Amino acid sequence: MELVYPAGALVILLLVSAAFFALVRERDDLHRLLLTELVAIMTLGLIALVATDLAEALILPGLVVAISELVALSQVYIAKEGLAARPAKVRRIEVMDTAPAIVAAILVAYGIVLSGFSGGAIAAAGLVFYFMGHGHAERFALLEAASGYAWAIWIGAFFIFMILPAYWFFAVLIAGGAILLKVMVKLSLIGTMRGDPDV
Amino acid sequence: MIISRISRFLSDYDNLVAAYAVLVIAVAVIGIVLIPGLVYEEEQLYPKQIDRASSLDPYDRGGEAFGRAEVAAQYPENSPYLGYVTAYLTPLARLMADETLHLGTTIVSHPGGIIDEILYNTRGLDTVAETSILFAAFAIAAYLFTRRD
Amino acid sequence: MNAEFLLGLAILAIGTAATAFPGEKTYLARLINLEIPSFGLFLIMLAFDEMLALLTFVGVTAISTFIFVRIMERRDDR
Amino acid sequence: MEGIEGQIPLILTAGIGLYAAIRIVAERRTLRKLPYLNVLSFAVAASVALLIPHPLALAAAAAYFVGSTLESNAIASAYAGGPERQ
Amino acid sequence: MIAILQAIFGGIALLGAIAASLSKSSYDKLIGIGLLTGGVIPFVAARGYLDVAIAVSLLVPVTTIIILQVTGPEEER
Amino acid sequence: MIEYLIAATFIGMLFHGIHRKVIARIQQRPGPPIWQEILHALKFSFKETWIPETASQALFVGVILVAIGIWSAALFVLLSGGSLLLLFGIYMLHKIVEHGTGLSSGSPYGKFGAIRSVITAAAEIPLFATIAAVYLFTGSLAISDIAAYQQVHGPLLFIVPPAALAMYLVILTKVYYSPFAVIESKEIVSGYKTEHFGVWRAALEVGFSLKTFVLLYAFVIVFIGLLPIWWTLLLMLAILVSISFVCALTPMLSPYDSVTVQSIATGLIVAALAVQWVVMA
Amino acid sequence: MLGEVIRILAASIICWVLFVTVDILFKLPEKGGVSGAAAIGRQIRADGGDLLGGNMMGNIVSSPDASAGTLLASCGVFIAGIPGGLAAAALVFIGNRICHDPGYAGTTGAVLATFVVYGMTQVGFAASDFIAGTVIAILTIQGLFHIPASRVLGRLWRWRA
Amino acid sequence: MFSLPTGQIGGRELFVVEFGDVVNYFSPYTASLFAFALIFTVIVIISRPERMVEIAFGGDAYLAKEIPTKDLAFQRFMAIACGLATLAAVVSGDLFNFALFTSMVGITNIGIVAAVRSRHVLNAAYQYGIVAMVATLPLFGAAAITLATTGSLSLWELYRAGITVPFVAKAFLVLGVMGEGMAPFYVAKAEITRAPGAPYILMIHVSSLLVFLRVVEIALSM
Known part of the structure; x- marks a missing residue:
């Protein structure tokens, strides 16, 4: 673990920078929402690197927070863009x-x-x-x-x-x-x- | 003037995400520079020990059914029945475990795995918080969904 | 450092690059590219035997994909 | 190479899987990729069963195979535009 | 799992990841994801997590089908 | 305790009056008498009072009690040598008072004041720098410990001038007519206080005079040390007058510029502190 | 080692014959079962292949057919003997229902293959040979050259008709 | 049993509430924050919302906006939830638990404004929500890094002198709270506060400030 953890943390922090850099440049609202999902994956990655049973138990709340915020925000997005009606053609x-x-x-x-x-x-x-x-x-x-x-x-x-x-x-x-x-x-x-x- | 340009940038909430992201990148870069300082502590709570020879492989966490397992909790004195939850198997799970290897989650995450020990017993408040978050988020989504504009 | 872990990091990196800077910037392309880092994380969790977390993660990924699809099918431009 | 003895079927199927993967990447027409994907899922399902001779492995192989087939089916149908296009 | 098999399945997974990230068409991307799944499942199975393998191999197609709900008609290329 | 509160209130109101007087004199106006603020408070106490119909009643009244309550608590913390962090907390909570006062009435002017109060939240950050610096140098945040430290090492004002500057900035932000007082500027009538009149206004003034007293007192204790009471009051007055000069001579900033100036100033202060820390270490 | 390779090749020929026969008996080349299978058939014809053979390939892609039945039955026999093979047949049946396939080619193939494979294990073959053999057999149809493979399948179908 | 080495910053513990490994405590500092949050939660519960008056600047037109009671009831519900989350966050004795309750504060904040029908406010709420969502990375990341490098999440352990928490973890923690509560990035929040429903909107501000105050204590003590 003395090598695995720093290596994993290094890679994930680099990727965090990349993901947030994309977020800096992004202007479109839905693209931003998609990128937050990427950020959520990084979060879970950071927790997963701890590699104990406790980490596993902590990933579950982390996941729930991510999906909850996504649910709420997606609905805010629909409300703010006025996308109430479902398209007729499916x-x-x-x-x-x-x-x-x-x-x-x-x-x-x-x-x-x-x-x-x-x-x-x-x-x-x-x-x-x-x-x-x-x-x-x-x-x-x-x-x-x-x-x-x-x-x-x-x-x-x-x-x-x-x-x-x-x-x-x-x-x-x-x-x-x-x-x-x-x-x-x-x-x-x-x-x-x-x-x-x-x- | 530079001050009013910065003010104008910050006063537009569309730029808020970008401003925050820049801060996070800054801290992440500091983190990358300080990677040698991130030394993994070997003494962890609830370490993962996997017994490949056990009939419960890969989910065995030690302990007898309806007995007690050794669990490295933070404050064992706060949970008098620490370790019992972990070692619990349903009769069905018990049967499957005796039968064969590799039945995996089906056995131990019947109520009774170590995750349950952590999620419900020693760190139960986390789960309370997390279900409350789910509850709040769904209240928002359901409210916006059913609201007639 | 086992094979799953290294493979996971590699796929996570590929997927993050693909999601953060997609070749063709459409919602759909990003949504599909988002699957790739999920698999990277999947492998990392596998490497540390975090199976319950992994299972939950896969299930939740399916649900969050559906949430995005729900938004995208209400928009005309995809 | 140690470990290969007695593993010939496994290595053979895995190798076929790799071959199929390469053909998928090399193929340009979407619909023509799907048969190769089919070969891949055969190879992977066989590998899973060969890796762990256990009753649940049969279920895993079947589940993977069915899932993969379902995926190919859906992709092909969606690509073709669904039944109303016919 | 012996090293040569790890290399083969890892290669399949990497090929899938690269193919999915580089493809232009969303259908090709989804096929890339299928490839990636094929590379990953043996790793799960080899560690003995067979039930997980079952669940994952059913959930991945579900995700793909959900995505297919919004893919547009494909232009011939 | 109650006598301290009353004394502090009156001194604080007197300070407000002096502040106005000094500004007026600098601008070559006669200005009001220095006990004007006390008279104001008394006058408001006997005026007709009711709650506006559009207001959120519990909040409208509650927030005033909170204002008096938190600053009384702050005075108590200061006198008993409690934690500086708690003082910092109370200072930040004052923002809630401004905000709540403005929002509760339903009046658009009050609302504008409240919104500006939210925008200018960067005003709290210098105090954070102060706390961090004091903690780094003295190793404690208990006011009694800080005072003891100064007994040994001399006033912190000379040891960490940037931190003192940060706190000065904080006090400057909160006084009337300051360049950062965008929440009370006259184009939005009386800002967040517009709809609070009669007894409510008098009570608010009591709270705010306590605030002025506490902030000045804290500055003296933290950066100069425990002194005899008259020396302390004199020093507080000196600081107040210097602030009055700044207020009289600077124009009021626009809300967002105010935020930016404060943030940049904080950044510079933090940088200076960091440099000092590294040099000393 | 060489013996094992030869056995695998022999098994692959047996499997090929087995599942192609069953598939053709169940009329897989006649038309695409779902729109996707038909589209694959049309694509192969457009590239110079045979429509009917292409249809059959599309059907193999789109639903577990006799070849899948053979594979899973071999796995079943490999793991648990005859009961394993029959369990595999049940799984294939469920798979068919999932994939919008009204036919029984997969189930029939699996049941037949169970007995064939079990019989062959009695005469010196290993079940694992059949697993690898099926993969090779499917490779010859779906994985090497689509156009000639579709022609061969089309010819077999016309011969049956 | 427990000895909280926080005498210098938050004061000695007054009493503890233990939930297994999560041991919440009241020190003079956290108790003050708790009391303040409690006061505002009570105000939210008993207070009726104000009726917002809008004016056209430069003219004499006044109009009192009527807000549907259903919207206000929802806002109140969310504000109470927010208050409870704040109460839990300020007394939490566990880093991960603190992170969870903080993110609950973030999500209920979105909920409070989500009931507003003005598109402008919704837009601000959305941007704010995006920040709150990405802020889970620094927040949980801080907890994860702390756990990996010190082997504990309990603040009781982390406050001990011998244990050093990496700087990145502290910075991430503060940054995460800033993102969830937006303190001190109030720019989007200023737009949010234009919404009607004063006691409820105020709760957004109360919660974020209190959580920020708490995280200052945590970051300094660790």
Whole structure:
């Protein structure tokens, strides 16, 4: 590690400079948003270089921060550019008729087995793919509520850890399940946000 | 005059990103110059030890199921049940682990991996923060999305 | 220093160069080029056995790609 | 070279994969790249199975193969303009 | 994984990265990404992370298909 | 404690009056009497008072209490020899007061004042340089420790003149009629204070006079040392008069120029400090 | 070592015959299953090849066909014997459904190949020979020369018709 | 059990709140910041927004803008979230936790202005959001570099005399907080503050200042 870390840090800091240099020169708003994604990759790279289990656990929050800010900002962008309406013409690919359901099923099943945070992200990716082909905006409020409850349950689990550590077993089960539900639902909502809001 | 030119540059918020990026580049360059000062500390918290011979390879982190594993936490005295979370396996996972090598994440990241130990137990507040961030971001996005202009 | 790590750094460098200074500056080209550094980071995480982080990263990359696609399909110029 | 003994199928498939990769890069027409990509995915799927003889490796090989095929399928269809172009 | 295999798959991945970054057409870029995936998956599998390999090899095509939603009609070249 | 507060308030108001008087004399006007500000505050206290209909009520009132509260706390920190960092924090929080005062009323003039207050936030940065310098040289941020250090080594004013200059700049920024006082310039009526009248205005003036007193007092303690009370007051007055001269003789800058000038000045001060540090080390 | 190479070559010929037969029986060259496969066929014809052979190549690209079935069945047998091969057939079936392919060429090919490969392992071949053999076989069709390969496949299809 | 070696800067700890490895503490300094944040959070909760009056300069035209209550309710929600994040950030005893709460401050700041319908304000908010987003690199990068070079994230450990945190990490940390809260780059924020909803808009400023004050303490003590 005494050589790996400085070497990795050197390369990543160089690339950080390159990415930010591109950001200095960029004037277009959407290009800037794309570059922030590049910057997020560099951030994760810096954390990943620590190479411990702790680093791995810290990457997950880092990822969540990146995707959250992206979600919020993309919506600000759409609002500010007035891109409310979805284009009428959408490209059609044959596999979109068959693939989403099966792939999403596999990914969701795997996500549930995995549980916790990663499981949520995987399952959400599958669900986004599934919802992409269909409009499911009507479920929006319901899903929101479900995720809110999941969040509350997770907070409960956290306090079990802190106050009644003897029940760690239940706390772990609840936390893993609630985080799965919360992340999965939240992120898959993006998939439903493709069409018009009031369908 | 140079002062009013700088003022004009800074007063346009379109240039804000560029100004910030220049600062980051400056610090990054300082960092590159000072790379020899970045010495990796070998004594890390939660180090990664991989036991290639274990039946849980590559996810084994030591410890017995429903027993306790050795975990290098920052403040072990704050978590009385430290290490138990890590060593936990679901019965299904236990079965798979006895059966074969290479079942990977399917086993240990059932609630019970070391990541869970860190994420939920010792550093649970991080996860609270992170889910709150997700919550806030989605509140923004959903609000803007459903708002009728 | 193992092969995954070196390969990851190389791909990360290639991808960053391609994303930061794309040959043809369109949104789409940048979006696709963004995949390359993701794979670089992927390999670096692999080199340090950070598998849960890696899995989450890949899943989140798919979702963030969708977010960009959502914006881009509402614009006429791509 | 040590380690090659008993690894002939593995090295053969990997070599074919490299060959296919080079042909992909060398080919200029997009649709003609796809068959080479197909060869690559055959080679990689075979390598995965040969690297680790484990039941899950079969699933991994199949998943990679199917995923790659799906990708080629989608690229080709999108390139051709989708079914309405026909 | 022995060194020669690492070299071969690393070469495939590098070829893919370079091809993807240099291509003009977005379809060619996506094929480059496919090449890159092909080079990377064996590294994952060789370390024993087979379930990860499965998930990744399903998620990468998903990403590609998502991107394909916005690719324009290709001009003949 | 309460007697200190009252004394500080009156001295601060007197200082405001002296400030106005000096400026007037430099500009060859007769100027108001020096106790004018005290009279003002008293007069405002007995005027009719209400909250504007458009205002955000809790904020409108709350922010005044916050203004008095933070500067009382600052005085307490100063007298008890607490942390300089806390003083710095309170100074930065004063920005919130300006901002909140301006925004709470809904009046466009107040709002302009508030926005300018936000823009000129670079004013806080010199103080940061001061803190860093003092910490580097004395190894502590507790005011009592700094005073003890000066007992041994002599006034910091002569040891780290750039840091003293930075703090001088900070005080200069916050007084009335200063070249940096863009938030109160007359083209936006009374800036952020426009809509606060009656008792509210009187209370704000109390808070601001405390602020003037605390800043000058802090300057004397940090850069000259603990002195007998009359010497301290005299030195504070001397600093104030020098500031009055600067205010009287310089034009007011435009908001963004003010930011730039302050930032450049800070940069130069930091550079000077760095050079000094390297030379001494 | 030389023996292994010869066995691989022999296995590749067996695989080639096996999956081309199954594919042609399932009418893969008749038309492109999806628009992409048809486009590949047209591209190959435009470059001087045979449309029907090109269609078949496009179909192989676009969905797991009998060749994929052969490969995965060999892998299955290599890893877990007959049950492995049948599991591979199931996976190919799922793959077909994912890829918008209504046919059963892949599944049939996988089941057939399972028994062929298993049978050959009883007479001295190794399953790994068949894995490498399938890759070589597919290389001859998809990877070396597209135009002659499409002509050969087209001729075989006309002969069957 | 704990002895916080911060006597010189933030003062001795008054009491600690421990969450496993994350040990939050109140020193006189952080307690003051906490109290201030609490006051403003309470003001946000109890206060009704002002009604903004617009004038045409040079004319006598006045008009009070009516803002839909739904927008204001959302702003209030975001402002309260921002206040809570600030509360957590100023007392945090862990570098990564601090970074997380700071980025939450950044994102809720975007949320507060995102409810405004003026395109000008939205544009400023977007630029500001981009900066907040790229600021996660210095912020988390600082935590990562600190972790790699010292092997700890807890401020209790990092404040010890024997441990040197690299200069890059400190600079990145300050830079990251500057980006998230925009202190002292208020230029875009000035445009943001033109938006109506004073108590909520004020929260943006409060949070960024308090977090900046906290990071000054951290950077000096480390």
